[in-house]
Each structure stands twice: as structure tokens, then as C-alpha cells.
Amino acid sequence: xxxxxxxxxxxxxxxxxxxxxxxxxxxxxxxxxxxxxxxxxxxxxxxxxxxxxxxxxxxxxxxxxxxxxxxxxxxxxxxxxxxxxxxxxxxxxxxxxxxxxxxxxxxxxxxxxxxxxxxxxxxxxxxxxxxxxxxxxxxxxxxxxxxxxxxxxxxxxxxxxxxxxxxxxxxxxxxxxxxxxxxx
Amino acid sequence: xxxxxxxxxxxxxxxxxxxxxxxxxxxxxxxxxxxxxxxxxxxxxxxxxxxxxxxxxxxxxxxxxxxxxxxxxxxxxxxxxxxxxxxxxxxxxxxxxxxxxxxxxxxxxxxxxxxxxxxxxxxxxxxxxxxxxxxxxxxxxxxxxxxxxxxxxxxxxxxxxxxxxxxxxxxxxxxxxxxxxxxxxxxxxxxxxxxxxxxxxxxxxxxxxxxxxxxxxxxxxxxxxxxxxxxxxxxxxxxxxxxxxxxxxxxxxxxxxxxxxxxxxxxxxxxxxxxxxxxxxxxxxx
Numbered sequence: 001x002x003x004x005x006x007x008x009x010x011x012x013x014x015x016x017x018x019x020x021x022x023x024x025x026x027x028x029x030x031x032x033x034x035x036x037x038x039x040x041x042x043x044x045x046x047x048x049x050x051x052x053x054x055x056x057x058x059x060x061x062x063x064x065x066x067x068x069x070x071x072x073x074x075x076x077x078x079x080x081x082x083x084x085x086x087x088x089x090x091x092x093x094x095x096x097x098x099x100x101x102x103x104x105x106x107x108x109x110x111x112x113x114x115x116x117x118x119x120x121x122x123x124x125x126x127x128x129x130x131x132x133x134x135x136x137x138x139x140x141x142x143x144x145x146x147x148x149x150x151x152x153x154x155x156x157x158x159x160x161x162x163x164x165x166x167x168x169x170x171x172x173x174x175x176x177x178x179x180x181x182x183x184x
Numbered sequence: 185x186x187x188x189x190x191x192x193x194x195x196x197x198x199x200x201x202x203x204x205x206x207x208x209x210x211x212x213x214x215x216x217x218x219x220x221x222x223x224x225x226x227x228x229x230x231x232x233x234x235x236x237x238x239x240x241x242x243x244x245x246x247x248x249x250x251x252x253x254x255x256x257x258x259x260x261x262x263x264x265x266x267x268x269x270x271x272x273x274x275x276x277x278x279x280x281x282x283x284x285x286x287x288x289x290x291x292x293x294x295x296x297x298x299x300x301x302x303x304x305x306x307x308x309x310x311x312x313x314x315x316x317x318x319x320x321x322x323x324x325x326x327x328x329x330x331x332x333x334x335x336x337x338x339x340x341x342x343x344x345x346x347x348x349x350x351x352x353x354x355x356x357x358x359x360x361x362x363x364x365x366x367x368x369x370x371x372x373x374x375x376x377x378x379x380x381x382x383x384x385x386x387x388x389x390x391x392x393x394x395x396x397x398x399x400x401x402x403x404x405x406x407x408x409x410x411x412x413x414x415x416x417x418x419x420x421x422x423x424x425x426x427x428x429x430x431x432x433x434x435x436x437x438x439x440x441x442x443x444x445x446x447x448x449x450x451x452x453x454x455x456x457x458x459x460x461x462x463x464x465x466x467x468x469x470x
Contacts, residue, residue, distance in 0.1 A: 043311060050317050073200070074200045074201045075200065075204065078207065082211075086226050091212065091216070092211045092222050093209065093210075094212070096207075096211055100204055100208055104205075107201075139212075143215075144318075149385070152317050152318060
């Protein structure tokens with residue numbers, strides 16, 4: 001491959017294939033999140049399946065914000081949140097706000113958490129999952145002016161926290177299998 | 185791509201999160217101000233995803249059927265005995281029903297009774313749950329050239345399911361009778377007293393506002409009332425069941441947690457437009 005002489009050996013010329021590869025790598029976390037979200041909408045006939053969607057979305061956004069923040073920018077989180085609101089029949093903006101706040105927290109705690117082991121990461125996710133479920137419940141109550149029973153919010157909190165290890169293991173595997181563009 | 189200096193890019197990336205959080209609040213206001221917008225966006229999304237769900241649900245249904253078939257084979261003997269007994273019982277009822285039917289026809293003929301209009305219906309497949317966490321609804325795949333309109337009535341083979349609230353070009357959404365926003369005028373079949381059936385998001389909707397001096401009886405059948413011209417009279421809904429606290433609830437006949445095929449009836453009624461799915465608090469008790 002021909003190199004430029006001005007900065008020899010630093011980077012190869014960006015061919016079309018390389019650009020495509022970079023775009024694919026950069027878009028991988030968001031795409032994988034959206035596909036997982038759509039997968040939860042398939043009618044499996046499991047009772048309480050509706051709660052899967054917000055739970056899975058939060059886990060994915062949290063994981064990628066923590067371990068590959070460059071590929072999960074706030075704009076992508078916004079788009080995913082909008083999709084969550086539309087698919088999950090929530091008042092517009094609820095999912096967007098909850099996911100953006102989770103993303104912000106993940107960015108703050110990134111330095112510390114990305115050094116920790118799996119158990120510590122799960123423990124750190126407990127308040128995030130519970131807080132997200134309760135915040136979305138409070139927002140839905142405020143926006144629909146209806147007092148909804150908090151039972152579903154509690155179920156969502158428990159399910160979100162319980163789903164973390166189930167999803168984090170394949171996500172961690174994907175994280176290693178598809179390295180970031182610069183590391184590739 | 186626009187080239188920015190490194191400090192400018194850093195400032196921009198720091199600013200983007202607060203700006204987007206503010207945009208999220210803006211989105212909430214927008215969704216509150218214009219409920220139709222969110223509804224349209226949802227139906228457009230459903231229209232594009234509906235065929236995918238329909239394709240994906242086919243193998244899942246096959247697996248489900250295979251599992252239930254295996255269970256049925258296992259119970260073949262006991263089921264057979266039970267069915268024979270039930271058949272005997274139903275045959276007696278059939279002769280009574282036929283006699284009553286002919287008597288009814290004769291009486292109606294002598295009274296010059298105006299016959300109830302027969303309703304047209306279409307049958308559609310349920311492809312996804314369309315309720316989310318805080319609502320109860322079902323998404324139907326209805327094909328491109330359908331005649332389904334808002335506030336038409338959905339039944340399964342046993343009883344009332346709900347009403348159509350949103351119609352897209354390929355899909356329709358049915359708000360179930362268990363949804364928090366569902367209000368249905370009903371009649372208790374033995375006492376002929378009117379009441380309102382109120383959804384609670386739980387598996388059994390609640391009876392409210394029955395007249396004084398009447399008490400819903402345990403096991404009493406609940407049917408729709410033609411009041412307000414939103415439903416035809418006498419569609420079966422369910423039976424009364426009291427909770428431990430003595431609150432009368434209705435156990436629906438329809439199998440709301442495993443809907444597969446739904447009939448949408450056009451009774452040509454336009455009394456009350458179907459409730460908005462998301463917001464709009466309904467006046468009355470919550």
C-alpha cells in the first residue's frame with residue numbers, strides 16, 4: 001500500500017474499503033443496540049415482554065457509553081431514545097431523557113469503571129437501572145397526569161438489573177471481536 | 185467533513201449532552217402539544233416493521249403449536265372423557281337454545297321487531313404487543329388495502345377485546361379493554377343494571393358506577409350496552425369476580441394474554457370516538 005512521504009508510516013491512505021470499514025466499526029454499537037431493540041418486539045408471547053425493550057436498551061446504551069464512548073455519542077443516544085419512545089409507546093422524550101442521563105453518568109464514571117471487574121460494574125449498574133425505571137415511571141405519571149401503579153416500574157428495575165449480566169457477556173465479546181477503528 | 189480546531193471540538197462535545205437533554209424536554213413539550221404527531225410517527229414505524237414481525241412470528245407460532253400439541257397428546261385420554269361429558273351437557277343446551285331461538289323469532293315476527301343490522305367483519309392476525317410498559321394494546325397486520333377505521337370493534341372467538349384506536353396503511357392498533365384508558369358502557373345480564381367497565385392495566389378490568397340498590401353478583405355475565413352508540417348491545421365481555429376486598433372485577437372471556445387472530449367488526453357506529461392512546465386524562469375516578 002502506498003504511503004504518503006510527508007508522514008511516513010503513520011497512516012495508510014483512506015481507501016474506500018478502509019472508509020467503509022471505519023464507518024462500520026463506528027456504527028457497530030448503535031446498530032447492534034437498535035437491532036437488539038427490534039428483537040425484543042418480536043412476539044414471543046412471554047408475559048411482561050413489554051418491559052424487555054426499555055431494559056435491554058438501557059443496558060446496551062450504558063455498556064457502549066462506558067466501553068466505547070466514541071461510537072456512542074450523545075446524538076446516537078438521542079436517536080435510540082426516540083426509537084425507544086416510539087416503539088415502547090411512551091410519551092415522547094421520556095426514553096430520550098433517561099438514556100441521555102444514563103449516558104452522562106457513564107461518561108463521568110468511565111475512568112473508574114472501565115478499570116474494574118465484572119462484579120463491580122454490575123454493582124454500579126444497580127442504581128442506574130433502578131433509577132432509570134423509577135425516573136421513566138415518574139415522567140410518564142407527570143406527562144399523562146395519571147397515577148400509575150409503581151408495580152411495573154419496580155418490575156422494570158429488577159429486570160433491567162437482572163438482564164445486565166445476560167447482555168454484558170455477549171456485548172463484551174462483541175466489543176473484543178469488533179475492535180475500534182483506531183485499534184484495528 | 186468540517187475541520188475544527190481541537191479546543192473547539194472539545195467544547196462542542198462537552199456542550200452536546202446538555203443541549204440534547206434540553207432537546208429531550210422540548211420533545212416532551214412537543215409530544216404534549218401535538219399528540220397526533222407521535223401517533224403518526226408510531227404508525228409509520230409500525231407499518232414498516234409490521235411485515236417483519238409477521239414473518240418472524242410465523243416460526244415462533246409453529247414452535248408454540250408443536251409444544252402445545254405434545255401437551256395435548258399427553259392429556260388425550262382425560263381430555264376425551266371431559267369432552268364427551270361436556271358434549272352431552274351442551275347437546276341438552278343446544279336443544280333448549282334452538283327452541284328459544286325459534287320462539288324468539290316468532291315473537292319478534294309478531295311484534296314487527298326492527299332487525300339488528302348484520303355487521304361486516306374482517307379477520308386479522310395479531311403480530312405484536314403494542315402497549316409498552318404502561319398500556320395494553322395489540323398490533324394487527326391488516327394488509328395494504330384494508331377498510332378498517334378508528335373505533336371499530338375487535339373480538340376474538342370468545343368475547344370483546346377492545347376497539348381500534350390507530351390505523352396505519354398496513355397495521356392497526358387495538359386498545360384492549362384492560363388498558364387504563366378504556367371505558368366501556370356495560371349491562372349486567374341478570375339485573376339489567378348499567379355500569380361502566382374501567383381498565384386498570386391489570387388482567388381484570390373493574391366495574392364502576394352501577395346504580396344504587398343493585399349489587400353485581402359473583403359469576404354474573406357482563407355484556408356491552410348500546411348506550412352512547414359506541415358499541416352494539418349484548419357483545420359478551422366476561423363474568424363478575426369479586427376481589428378479596430369485595431371490589432367487583434370482570435374476568436374477560438377473551439384470551440387477552442394470548443391473542444392470535446382477531447375479528448374487526450364494522451357496526452357503523454360513530455357515537456364516541458376511540459380514546460387517545462397516550463394522554464388525555466378521562467374525567468372520573470382514577
